[in-house]
Amino acid sequence: MSNPKIAVVTDSAAYIPQQALGDFDIPVIPLWLLWDDDSYRDGVDIDPPTFYQRLRTSKTFPSSSQPSRGEFVDFFKKVSAEADAIVAVMVTSKISGTFANAVAAQEQLPDLNIRVVDSHSVTMGQGFAVLAAARAAAAGKSLDEVVAAAKHVCDNVELIFAVDTLEFLHRGGRLGGGARFLGTALKLKPLLYFVDGQIEALTKVRTKRKAVARMLDIVEEWLDGKRMAEVAVADVDTAEEGDALAQQIKERFGVSIVHRTTVSPVIGTHAGPGTVCITYYPELEFFATHGTN
Numbered sequence: 001m002s003n004p005k006i007a008v009v010t011d012s013a014a015y016i017p018q019q020a021l022g023d024f025d026i027p028v029i030p031l032w033l034l035w036d037d038d039s040y041r042d043g044v045d046i047d048p049p050t051f052y053q054r055l056r057t058s059k060t061f062p063s064s065s066q067p068s069r070g071e072f073v074d075f076f077k078k079v080s081a082e083a084d085a086i087v088a089v090m091v092t093s094k095i096s097g098t099f100a101n102a103v104a105a106q107e108q109l110p111d112l113n114i115r116v117v118d119s120h121s122v123t124m125g126q127g128f129a130v131l132a133a134a135r136a137a138a139a140g141k142s143l144d145e146v147v148a149a150a151k152h153v154c155d156n157v158e159l160i161f162a163v164d165t166l167e168f169l170h171r172g173g174r175l176g177g178g179a180r181f182l183g184t185a186l187k188l189k190p191l192l193y194f195v196d197g198q199i200e201a202l203t204k205v206r207t208k209r210k211a212v213a214r215m216l217d218i219v220e221e222w223l224d225g226k227r228m229a230e231v232a233v234a235d236v237d238t239a240e241e242g243d244a245l246a247q248q249i250k251e252r253f254g255v256s257i258v259h260r261t262t263v264s265p266v267i268g269t270h271a272g273p274g275t276v277c278i279t280y281y282p283e284l285e286f287f288a289t290h291g292t293n
Contacts, residue, residue: 006137006146007083008130009075011067011098012042013091014119016127017261020232024134029075031091031098031266035062042266051265052237052273064266066098072105076114085113085143089130089150092120092197095270115143117150120197123263124232124279125159131230157281158222160193160202161234162211164274191215208274212245215278216252223253223282231280232259237273245276 010016012030030041033051035058040046042064055062067075079086088106093099099118106114117133119126133150141149189211191202202218205211231249235242239262246258263271271277 003140004084004143005082006085006087006143007079008134008137008146008150009079009086009088010126010130011091012044012264013096013098013122013267014089014127014130015043015123015234015261015264015267016130017232017259020124020127020131020259020261024131024138026130026134027075027079029067029071031067031096031264032065033062033265033269034065036060040265043264046265048237048262048265048268051268055237055268055273062265062269064269066096066101069101069104069108072102073108076105076109076112080109080112080114085115087115087117087133087137087143087146087150089117089119089126089133091122091126092194093118094120094197095122095199113143115147117147117154118197119150119154121154121157121159121194121279122267123159123234123277124259124261125157125194127232128157128230128279128281129153152284153281156284157279158193158219159277159279160191160215160218161271161275161277162189162191162208162215163272164189164208191218208241212241212248212276215245215276216248219278219280220252226282228253228255228280229283230257230259231255231278232261234261234263234277234279236263236268236271236275236277238276241274241276245278249278 009027030044033040090099090102102116119129129150132153133146136146136149188204190204192199233242233246249258
């Protein structure tokens with residue numbers, strides 16, 4: 001009997017760059033960007049350049065929303081037409097209702113073999129888990145093994161970022177533990193990271209240059225002598241800073257590939273322009289023994 005075809009899917013918060021996707025075909029369900037009287041499918045009806053151009057001049061602030069249960073039902077039905085099982089790796093449930101609606105749709109479709117994974121992350125923290133699952137599926141692994149590959153990255157990935165201002169996270173209600181930095185001097189640059197799926201505060205420094213240097217120091221401390229398995233740099237409307245950070249990572253950590261990406265408009269709504277982010281996970285024995293990385 002041939003191995004079942006397992007489709008790995010995700011939502012638009014992952015925003016995986018083509019360089020990282022390679023030949024993988026990973027269906028994406030878009031989140032929603034709401035602005036004045038307009039509704040946009042994240043990354044479909046509005047792309048990052050268009051979004052940031054409007055954000056610079058707009059007098060109003062956009063908000064976001066998750067795909068509905070009905071949208072997930074339709075999405076899963078469409079994907080299942082060409083797959084025997086689905087592994088859906090979703091944006092962290094701590095800052096979005098996307099995971100909850102995916103689970104609700106899963107429960108409404110008992111005849112379909114669907115597993116929903118909470119990535120506890122966003123952008124490439126989520127994206128690396130998606131890619132791990134896709135590699136496992138391509139290698140002919142079982143459904144349980146594909147889910148395990150995704151969860152192992154979720155448990156080990158680190159995402160650290162520096163923002164120009166906390167205004168966007170605060171207005172969007174996503175600040176979490178970073179709220180303790182509110183009210184500090186405007187010129188201070190907060191460093192934040194994800195812990196168990198939500199944003200927490202690390203420290204704050206006086207300039208963006210020092211913020212980037214401190215991020216690199218923290219990453220080195222967290223690695224504790226291990227090598228990076230994969231790493232990505234995402235920027236929010238500050239490509240030159242992102243490119244410079246990627247080059248520093250290559251030189252400092254001896255990696256040949258640093259995936260470069262921006263973030264989707266929905267994530268950019270909450271992070272705000274000027275944000276730079278490092279996402280990585282260390283080399284893991286799990287993948288060496290399971291042959292999927």
